[in-house]
Amino acid sequence: MDEKEVLTRFKNGDLDRAQAAALLTGATGAVGTAATGPAPTVLQLPDAWPDLEVVEGPVAGPVVAPAEPVAVVGMAGHYPGASDLAAFWRRVRAGHGSASAPPPGRPGDEIGHYLERVQDFDPEFFGIDAREAALMDPQERLFLETAWEVLEDAGCTGGRLDALTAADGTPRSVGVFTGAGSGDYALLAARTWTSERPRPMPRGGRWSLPNRFSSLLGLTGPSQSVDTEQSSVLVALHLALAALHRGECAAALVGGVQLLLHPASRRPGAGEGVGALLLKPLARALADGDSVHCLVRGSAVGHIAPDSTAPGPGRRSRTTTADPAHAAEQRVPQAALRAAGLDASAAVVREDAASVRALVGEAGAATGAASLTRAVLQLRHRVLAPGPRRAEAETWERADAAPRRIRVGTCGAGGADAHVILEEYFPAGTDADTATDAGHEIGAATDTDPGPTAAGVGELFVLSAPTPAHLAATARRFAELLGGPGPVPPLGALARSLRTGRSAMDCRFAAVVGDTAELVRVLERFVRDGTPCADLRDGGADPLGLAGAPETDRYLTALWRAGRLHQLCGLWLSGLDVDWAALERAHGAGTVVVPLPASAFLRVPLWLGGEEGPA
Template sequence: MNDVPEGVPGGVPDGAIAVVGMSGRFPGAPDLAAYWANLQGGVCSLTDFDAPAGEVGTKGLLADADRFEAGLFGFHGAEAAALDPQHRLLLETAWAALEDAGYDPLRAPARTGVYVGGSPTEHALAAATDRELAARIGATQVRILTDREFLAPWISYRLGLDGPSINVQTACSTSLTAVHLAAQALLLGECDTALAGGVCVDSVRPRGYVHVDGGIYSPDGRCRPFDEKAAGTVPGNGVGVVVLRRLEDALADGDPVRAVVRGSAVTNDGATKVGFTAPGVDRQTAAIVEAWEAAGLDPARAQYLEAHGTGTELGDRIELAAAGAAFAGASHVRLGSVKSNIGHLDAAAGVAAFIKTVLMLEHSTLAPTVNVESPHPDLELSPFRLVTEAGAAWPRPADGTGRLAGVTSVGIGGTNVHVVLEEAPPRPAPAPAEGPFVLPLSARTEEQLHSLTGWLAKTLGASDAPPLAAVAHTLRTGRTALPVRTYVVASGPGEAAEKLAAGVRDPHPLGEVWLAGGEVAWPEAPEGTRRVGLPTYPFAGERLGALTLEGHVQHVQEPAAPEADLEAAVAAALREALGLDASDEALDRTYFEAGGDSLTAVHLVSRMGDDFGIDVPIDLFLEQLTLAELAARIVELRAGDDELDALLDEFEAEAES
């Protein structure tokens, strides 16, 4: 490892943070393999579509943004439909990022923190004014399921993560600020593992934007960072999460280190700029300088800068001036901006740039900035050279030290972030281990299991397939055991790939216990075995749609049901709150078996009083009653209230006589 300060044990740089896992979904890319293929190929993933007159019909659209595998995370139907698409996507991406790090998402390391942020959404705005939704599931529940301040807590709660759970909001620099804060928390010992990232899904439907002369949006639907014709940015949607650990811990625990955060810093422009929304030069420069100082490295050693690069004329000029001052001693620093490929992802923009840079370090390849025709003239007087060619090699420095890059993100309001990234340190290959090995796989459905086995077969059939001992160790300890299962037994990656593809399963005692759904006492992994990155869970949730600001129905209070229909009306209210179908079988489960929780119970108690005039004790929901029995008991409470009212009326009549 290069630049190791004297006295640091184990040859690990002081303050180094390992990137051990990543997951993301971006325009044109349902996973990071597709993301990298698009980036290195110079693909512009912006989508053009028909838009109303006066709008530009272009956006970085995110496919399947309204799908969610609610059952995997314990949400019942009504909750899942109300849950904001940003929450849904961030939950699934956090799950996949932990799997990529080789950790079971439901058994993550102790003291795992969450640092994430999101953008404003149409769904949340519509939910806040939807009286019918509030009447069905409760106003408090609506807020908890849609407000972006609960993005981090939902991840912590559903995955059982007990470290700090912090929502981050710094506008366009949100997700890179989240990375910085997570790294600082690790260095301070506030947590031992951290998830960091962000999400932006302002709407799940194609929506154009209005171009205004002098505004931030492009007139023609293309983003051209650092081009002399740069005239604006294009909005986009996406989500990304990275898993961070202290480098010394990651190396000791056999984590798959993808890159290293050497330093980071955050500043704000304060009042030193022309307006609140305008960027400033001096404090952008300070963020870069302070980050490289924190890394203990000279900025002149940088080989690449992933810039904020919005493609606005003013923003690009200011960023070039700021970065030029910070990297004044460097020469031929390559420059790029992922916004040209996928648009400006707002709260997820920084993590999209961060993940792009990690992928470039891993593949020793520079991805091009697209849509550029003539680089900006200011580049000629700067240390930067814009990367525009596809497939450009990223050579290691002549002195043999590691590749180094900077990533910058700038937020409206003036919060500037810079992160210094270094390629992963070389690690000796573990000694070969003798097989055979049992490879366990599981999913929630047969279709998902088929997808997973196919993806793993492709991975193990590749020329750079990981050692099978590492694969077995990762599958055994780094995946949640789900109900639909299979396994294969093999001694090498090629053999495993063939058996997975053909569906061959040689009987094995441990494998059969696994297949039967039992807890398996797997043998200890061979000494030196490390976790490896493998295909992550193939989410297959249904389309849940999203609320819109157009056409959602205002709630109209319905008259109370006639007495004869009261039990049916109460049962219907229970179904509605729990998102159940109208079948009789749906009422055969208990309240908690049907997905109920304490908050929904509080809402139902209130609703029973408001809609039916029945005072229901909340303890009734804790009893082991089917929903049909629960509805009947609630109606009985109404009858009891009526009898008491009749007695009181009788006493009052006697008192008056």
């Protein structure tokens, strides 16, 4: 049976996917050898989801063994009409658009997709002077907050961030790869600058977006900005994967942002947004006890010329009977499939800029971030969301025994094309039929650690923040979560995630509690009265100088093993920074990361010349 007959019978339903793939492999050569015929095309299955694709014949070029899978271990984002990812998923699942008139304070009436209060920022949280913060591009400020939320979502601040070391032992080996929108803020400042009344100007370069975050946290991996318009974040992710595979960093934060601050940018249908992901090699993520949202199996980048047949400098005109535009459009997706080690039988759902247009509009660099986030959420919840090719959400039933997969692809306005293959993750001992997405939901973590709580001494709950006001606002978030109607994490898993995954700041709250109900009462009392709270901003931390004593680590371990949580609580409140992760390991317990509320930001309007907001 030749290739044409196989494809005809497949389209007619006489052969299923596996049978067709087997016959095609036998007809055209073994997978893994270079294809010799024309570039393969994409077959739309009439009885499957409208955006499902399989490849007719082997993937063009050799299918290579994929590199080690990379895990998505943290996510955060803010999109029009969605202040967090829970709200974003509700809009994604319902198929709701976000088009509206500009928010108050922005002139014009162009219908677009806008974020609220883009002038607001919390400089005190990051230790930035308010005057300096007013000169920072709001895109940079918004990215700082979102990137911090990603690290907290992954339980990767404080000691767990320090533990991400490079091959030579350098701590905080995290790369930051970003895409950013236009420099509207500098344009706004230039309108009022004159030689008679000069004033400090905002930085106009996109380089500051990743570099500022790396500097503030002392991150030592690559710190790089990418500008390929809509595909910026996917290109940034491609670079991040390469850095991880080369060992240039132990983890990588990838994100993008766009704000429409200058009136000329607010064209009809344009959009705003910010989003970011944290990536780790899967083996490292599992060893660290991370919550794995999904896997990144492969990526590819390339360029699609507007007219691939037109001659240009140094290029000769060519003639071909094949469709050159179609071949160019398929080249990078095919390369991504090869990088993921997928063969002709792979079924992959497509996500592209059109999939998120109703949610974020034409959002430039934020388009890729929104597309990736939408794809990860579909894999996590195993739901196919509404979009251009589907009227309403559907439960994502698997087509075969393979994991669910999504190909996210975006082409920038200049032709920079990027594609990423995402795949659902099943923990060891489960498979695609029995695994659920419960491990990613609040309240789904198990609590099997035989720690102090099991001995009847309670659980040590800690919170910290840069100021008492920040601490109270964050405590209120936890009280609302734990006292609300929704699912909550087991007390032990929640307390461990906070102790090991959050940084210890100057203003601290701690309590030893026996159950979640007691913790809610303690938190509500703290929010109401503001006590007890340790404020170490004026010095006085660690008054006994225990941090410098070589015996301190053994002393803390002995206290932990004996269940002396009240003593440990007092030492931590006095300013002694305890390596909770080391104590957990010494007791035989592994780190368990569960999703928790992010630290609260107390934003204030900061704008050029002390103005209240964009104009």
